[in-house]
Amino acid sequence: MPLYESAAVVLRSMKLGDTDRIITFFTLRYGKLKAVAKGATKPKSRFAGRVEPFVYCNMIAFGKEKADLLRLNSCDIIEPFGMVRNDFEKLKRAFVSAELVDNSQKERDTNTDGFELLLAMWRRLSRETDARKQDLLLRLFELKYMSTIGFRPFLKSCVDCGGDIIGPKAGFNAIKGGVVCHKCVTSDPAASMVFIGSVKLMGRSLEMPFEKLDRLKADPGLQGDIDKIVVGFVKYHVRRNMRSERFLAL
Numbered sequence: 001m002p003l004y005e006s007a008a009v010v011l012r013s014m015k016l017g018d019t020d021r022i023i024t025f026f027t028l029r030y031g032k033l034k035a036v037a038k039g040a041t042k043p044k045s046r047f048a049g050r051v052e053p054f055v056y057c058n059m060i061a062f063g064k065e066k067a068d069l070l071r072l073n074s075c076d077i078i079e080p081f082g083m084v085r086n087d088f089e090k091l092k093r094a095f096v097s098a099e100l101v102d103n104s105q106k107e108r109d110t111n112t113d114g115f116e117l118l119l120a121m122w123r124r125l126s127r128e129t130d131a132r133k134q135d136l137l138l139r140l141f142e143l144k145y146m147s148t149i150g151f152r153p154f155l156k157s158c159v160d161c162g163g164d165i166i167g168p169k170a171g172f173n174a175i176k177g178g179v180v181c182h183k184c185v186t187s188d189p190a191a192s193m194v195f196i197g198s199v200k201l202m203g204r205s206l207e208m209p210f211e212k213l214d215r216l217k218a219d220p221g222l223q224g225d226i227d228k229i230v231v232g233f234v235k236y237h238v239r240r241n242m243r244s245e246r247f248l249a250l
């Protein structure tokens with residue numbers, strides 16, 4: 001029976017029967033995989049504390065070639081991300097990031113860039129105490145992650161007329177996935193008005209590694225725009241209701 005061994009993060013952990021758990025992993029080598037951790041809820045289980053959401057581990061599982069559900073053999077922690085689980089503000093944002101990956105990533109479809117990005121996001125989130133900065137990190141993560149699954153927003157010229165983006169304001173059309181110029185924005189019902197600075201900041205974030213995003217500063221106006229743009233963009237293209245988004249309002 002094939003063995004699956006990979007660095008992985010836990011996206012989700014769900015109870016199965018009295019003592020087992022189904023773990024959704026996002027693995028570096030195989031993409032998203034699900035595995036049963038037998039007896040995981042028993043007090044003396046070898047999986048205790050290892051199959052919690054956001055744990056970064058080395059996992060070994062086995063199962064048939066195309067099985068939907070594997071059996072988890074071991075999960076050795078590399079980084080526990082306890083700082084994220086034990087702080088409600090960080091936890092909420094980590095949930096949104098994990099849910100986006102879970103909802104948009106097909107099983108057994110590798111996404112190395114997405115994997116590295118998720119890890120970078122959780123590492124940065126662990127250290128960030130400012131809630132507003134945590135929000136910006138989350139939105140920029142989502143934006144960058146969407147690019148890794150083929151949805152890179154088009155920010156260079158107008159998606160309606162192809163014209164240049166000039167002036168203090170522009171529009172963003174989540175359905176077409178890009179920016180709309182100041183002339184077209186009034187006749188495009190799907191576009192919402194945003195500051196040009198927000199579009200530029202998003203454009204710069206897409207060109208930078210996640211670790212360097214700290215250099216980008218957003219005042220409340222820009223941050224509000226980025227929130228609106230990214231939430232709309234993700235909602236339209238991932239086409240699922242992000243349940244965890246509701247946590248952010250708590």
Ligand SMILES: [Zn+2]
Nearest residue numbers: 158161181184
């Ligand atoms: Zn235009």
